[in-house]
Amino acid sequence: MSLPRLGVVIVTMGTRPRELAALLTSVEKQQTPATRVVLVGNATPLTDVEVADNVTKVPLEENLGCPGGRNVGLRMLSDSGEVDVVIELDDDGLLVADDVFSTVQQLFAEDPRLGIVGFRVADEQGHTERRWVPRLRSRDPLRGGLVTSFLGGGHALSMPMLDQIGLWPAEFFFGHEESDLAWRALDGGWKVLYEPHLVLQHPATSPARHAVYYRFTARNRVWLARRRLSVPLLFIHLSVWTLITMARTRSMSGIRAWWGGFFEGVRESCGERRPMRWRTVWRMTRLGRPPIV
Incomplete structure (x- = not known):
């Protein structure tokens, strides 16, 4: 069983320098390193951001929104031909465990029809808000399994899936882009998995x-x-x-x-x-x- 090569896309507007630095450090500390990491600056030059050797900085003059910025990173990784699975992370998130990438790699290796893996989002106290659980009438954030949606803050996407169904709807700019992508994935015959043991720490802020x-x-x-x-x-x-x-x-x-x-x-x-x-x-x-x- 061959293991997929991992890439990472992070989009930032440059307004959270401490959180971004901590996130990049948590990416570097993963047991399984990413082949390539793309840091996209939405209307920010990224000149003050220090990165590791495998991180490519892409400053944009215009704010393309979250889905538009992610598409820039996804196209770079697709064109490189070096990545099979892309992990996308919010710039104010944090990977609290060092085996997240290893687990993602194993999940995709075991199921070739797996298209999307959604992470569990939890605040600094480990609490997952009800709106962060991608199910109706479910109060248990630790119950994983196949679902119909995922959170944009932390997730992994199959590159073959994206080649089939297309990238994020950039025109959405902000809001419901995850639903559009998940619905297209399901309609294309791909699976969407919620895996609660993959945790992204994230502040409990209101959209x-x-x-x-x-x-x-x-x-x-x-x-x-x-x-x-x-x-x-x-x-x-x-x-x-x-x-x-x-x-x-x-x-x-x-x-x-x-x-x-x-x-x-x-x-x-x-x-x-x-x-x-x-x-x-x-x-x-x-x-x-x-x-x-």
């Missing part, structure tokens, strides 16, 4: 801290549905999430921004429309999360 959170969340939700769902499921999905959002959101400014993003998603092009097959819908339903919620 609503970003000024564009409500707008992009709504816009990208509409784009996701328009791109990946048949017409009946599209209307059910958006109706369910509109009700959920209105029930959960306590900020009037947030609600206004959400509706603005919703109608932006309706008006503007969503990119290529390729609804998932009905057998994929059934597969997701059997995995516990049909694509209507």
Whole structure:
């Protein structure tokens, strides 16, 4: 059994220098070293970032968003021909164990149809918030297995899978890009695995801290549905999430921004429309999360 070659992509805006330095150190300390590491600077020159010899710095003049920045790194690793599995990590995350890469390597070596492995995200006290568990009605963050989604903060992607289904939806910029990628992977016959023993330590921050959170969340939700769902499921999905959002959101400014993003998603092009097959819908339903919620 041959072991896949590992690459790493980290995207930063240069606003978390201490966290980034700690993350890079934790990457260097892995028992199984990465063949190549790409550090992408979204609108930042990276001149003050010290890196190891196997790290390539890619400063960008423009902020391409998280998915767009990741695509830059993924294309570099794909063009190199030296990487079979890519591990992507948030710049304020931390690998607390030194066997994460070894475990990722073993998982992909054992299953050639494994497309995505999602890490368990935990705060500094080891607590995993409910919204970080990629399942419905699951309060146990330690229950792993096949799922329909994953967290963007820490995960691993099969390069053959990406060659088949394509890269991140860069136009999303921020929000729901993981769902789009996971749904395409499932529709392509790949597996998405949640492995709770792969831990990324991450601060327990709220995504609503970003000024564009409500707008992009709504816009990208509409784009996701328009791109990946048949017409009946599209209307059910958006109706369910509109009700959920209105029930959960306590900020009037947030609600206004959400509706603005919703109608932006309706008006503007969503990119290529390729609804998932009905057998994929059934597969997701059997995995516990049909694509209507």
